[in-house]
Amino acid sequence: MTWFLFAGDMLVMLFMVALVVWVFWRSPDKTLDATARIPLEDELADERTIS
Amino acid sequence: MAVEQAAGRALRPAGVYHDRAVTALVLCSVVWALLGMLAGLYVAAELVWPEIDFGREWLSYGRLRTLHTNAVIFGFGVSALMGTAFYSVQRTCHVPLFAPRLAWFCCIGWQLGMLAGGLSLLAGWNAGKEYAELEWPFDIAIAVVWVCFAVVFFGTIAKRRIQPIYVSNWFYGALIIVIAMLHIVNSLAVPVGLSKSYSLFAGAQDAIVQWWYGHNAVGFLLTGGFLGMLYYFLPKHADRPIWSYRLSIVAFWSFTYAYIWAGPHHLHYNAIPEWVQSLGMVMSLVLLAPSWATMVNGVMTVAGAWEKLKTDPALKFIVLSLAFYGLATFEGPMMSIKSVNVVSHFTDWTIGHVHSGALGWNAMITFGTFYFLVPRLMGAPLHSVRLANIHFWLALAGTMLYILAMWGAGVSQGLLWLSLDEIGELSFSFKDIMASMAPYYALRLAAGLIFFAGVLLLAFNLFMTVKGRRTIAVAPPKTTGF
Numbered sequence: 001m002t003w004f005l006f007a008g009d010m011l012v013m014l015f016m017v018a019l020v021v022w023v024f025w026r027s028p029d030k031t032l033d034a035t036a037r038i039p040l041e042d043e044l045a046d047e048r049t050i051s
Numbered sequence: 052m053a054v055e056q057a058a059g060r061a062l063r064p065a066g067v068y069h070d071r072a073v074t075a076l077v078l079c080s081v082v083w084a085l086l087g088m089l090a091g092l093y094v095a096a097e098l099v100w101p102e103i104d105f106g107r108e109w110l111s112y113g114r115l116r117t118l119h120t121n122a123v124i125f126g127f128g129v130s131a132l133m134g135t136a137f138y139s140v141q142r143t144c145h146v147p148l149f150a151p152r153l154a155w156f157c158c159i160g161w162q163l164g165m166l167a168g169g170l171s172l173l174a175g176w177n178a179g180k181e182y183a184e185l186e187w188p189f190d191i192a193i194a195v196v197w198v199c200f201a202v203v204f205f206g207t208i209a210k211r212r213i214q215p216i217y218v219s220n221w222f223y224g225a226l227i228i229v230i231a232m233l234h235i236v237n238s239l240a241v242p243v244g245l246s247k248s249y250s251l252f253a254g255a256q257d258a259i260v261q262w263w264y265g266h267n268a269v270g271f272l273l274t275g276g277f278l279g280m281l282y283y284f285l286p287k288h289a290d291r292p293i294w295s296y297r298l299s300i301v302a303f304w305s306f307t308y309a310y311i312w313a314g315p316h317h318l319h320y321n322a323i324p325e326w327v328q329s330l331g332m333v334m335s336l337v338l339l340a341p342s343w344a345t346m347v348n349g350v351m352t353v354a355g356a357w358e359k360l361k362t363d364p365a366l367k368f369i370v371l372s373l374a375f376y377g378l379a380t381f382e383g384p385m386m387s388i389k390s391v392n393v394v395s396h397f398t399d400w401t402i403g404h405v406h407s408g409a410l411g412w413n414a415m416i417t418f419g420t421f422y423f424l425v426p427r428l429m430g431a432p433l434h435s436v437r438l439a440n441i442h443f444w445l446a447l448a449g450t451m452l453y454i455l456a457m458w459g460a461g462v463s464q465g466l467l468w469l470s471l472d473e474i475g476e477l478s479f480s481f482k483d484i485m486a487s488m489a490p491y492y493a494l495r496l497a498a499g500l501i502f503f504a505g506v507l508l509l510a511f512n513l514f515m516t517v518k519g520r521r522t523i524a525v526a527p528p529k530t531t532g533f
Contacts, residue, residue: 009312012308013308015308016304016305016308019301019304020301020304023297023300023301024297027297031215032296032297033292033296034215035215035217035218035296036286036292036293036296037292038143038213038215038217039139039142039143039217039219039283039286039287039292040286040287040290040291040292041528042142042143042145042527042528043068043142043525043526043527043528044525044526044527044528044529
């Protein structure tokens with residue numbers, strides 16, 4: 001059981017490393033910057049009048 | 052679709068966002084905060100004056116304490132998470148909610164379930180599992196509502212008009228999926244009547260499953276869920292994008308990966324395998340990295356908007372919650388180290404740690420979000436900014452006093468329990484040590500009163516803001532950059 005869990009743990013770790021590499025290499029800055037701005041541009045601009 | 056290709060493309064009108072269920076959930080959350088914290092205040096008073104249970108079972112510490120934890124976590128916390136998830140998922144997907152009637156079912160079903168569940172706890176129904184005390188009929192009801200929550204949330208994501216799934220939705224999504232898995236597995240039981248069931252697991256397995264559930268409920272509900280709230284409402288309120296979106300994604304996956312293993316640190320020096328305890332400790336220490344990555348990301352997001360902090364109570368609450376998030380997520384891994392745990396385990400230090408997270412992180416970010424959200428939902432300014440500022444200072448004072456009192460009590464308990472005399476016997480009896488806790492428990496009650504006074508101000512302020520108004524209609528943007 002210990003070895004089974006250890007092997008599973010290492011597979012998940014491998015996934016984590018692959019993900020980090022993918023996020024840093026495959027996602028252009030422009031796309032990430034635009035995604036980060038989603039909460040700032042999610043309503044019609046003229047709807048908000050609260051100060 | 053490439054950003055530059057689709058920029059500015061006009062899309063079909065998408066209707067308006069469904070926000071009325073959000074308003075209802077936010078207001079229910081405030082009511083649960085009042086009820087749950089009042090119950091907490093009463094049990095804190097019972098630890099100072101034990102006779103105030105007046106010999107009635109439903110006023111006893113055991114029943115009221117359970118009502119307190121369930122009301123604040125599942126009533127206050129989950130109502131707030133459900134409401135803010137519904138609010139943010141439709142906006143970050145640029146579409147109204149999928150199945151809005153099902154969203155109303157989630158809202159009403161959850162409140163009725165929690166109300167009946169709370170009464171059952173007062174009546175003495177108790178499954179005997181921490182943070183999972185409700186008996187099997189309520190477990191089934193919770194699972195049904197939770198699945199509906201998942202349908203509304205993931206249905207909205209499935210019909211989104213923009214390609215990326217914003218990071219707050221990853222956290223809310225993890226909350227929904229992981230809590231469903233934990234709740235169903237931990238609640239597996241054999242019913243022997245309407246009010247009694249026995250767990251399917253026994254002995255050490257039962258303990259491991261319970262704390263796999265218990266710690267990940269803290270992780271994916273009280274941490275992950277509220278991080279979803281943070282990642283949407285902090286940029287929104289600071290009016291600037293998250294400092295590093297890359298860091299937020301890496302933090303999400305490392306958080307999700309590491310948290311699920313950390314539960315056994317609740318069972319140090321107990322009858323579970325040694326290696327399981329060590330694994331729990333190591334994974335708890337690994338969690339420092341994603342936790343502090345998020346805190347740094349949050350603080351750097353606010354950098355440049357410090358001026359706003361002087362006048363904006365909502366942002367003050369959110370920024371302060373980040374500080375307490377950093378404190379609690381540093382303290383937790385430290386307490387999971389076995390040589391520290393030998394002092395802290397079974398003492399009030401743990402209670403102090405829990406409340407630095409619950410009051411300082413969960414409650415404060417929720418208060419900040421509500422002060423921001425309710426005026427937007429109503430299309431009207433907050434009733435009183437001054438009251439909100441007073442609430443901020445009361446919340447900070449109450450939380451600090453609570454933590455300091457419990458640190459004092461907990462460290463004293465741990466060291467006194469470990470003291471041996473010259474012939475190797477215990478220097479102090481359990482009874483004597485508990486008797487010496489009276490000043491700390493009185494301080495804790497004072498801290499609770501201060502914090503609760505602030506919550507009363509919040510409730511008054513928000514209900515005055517809502518009074519006589521209806522939720523306004525807000526539409527998604529007509530164009531999208533994706």
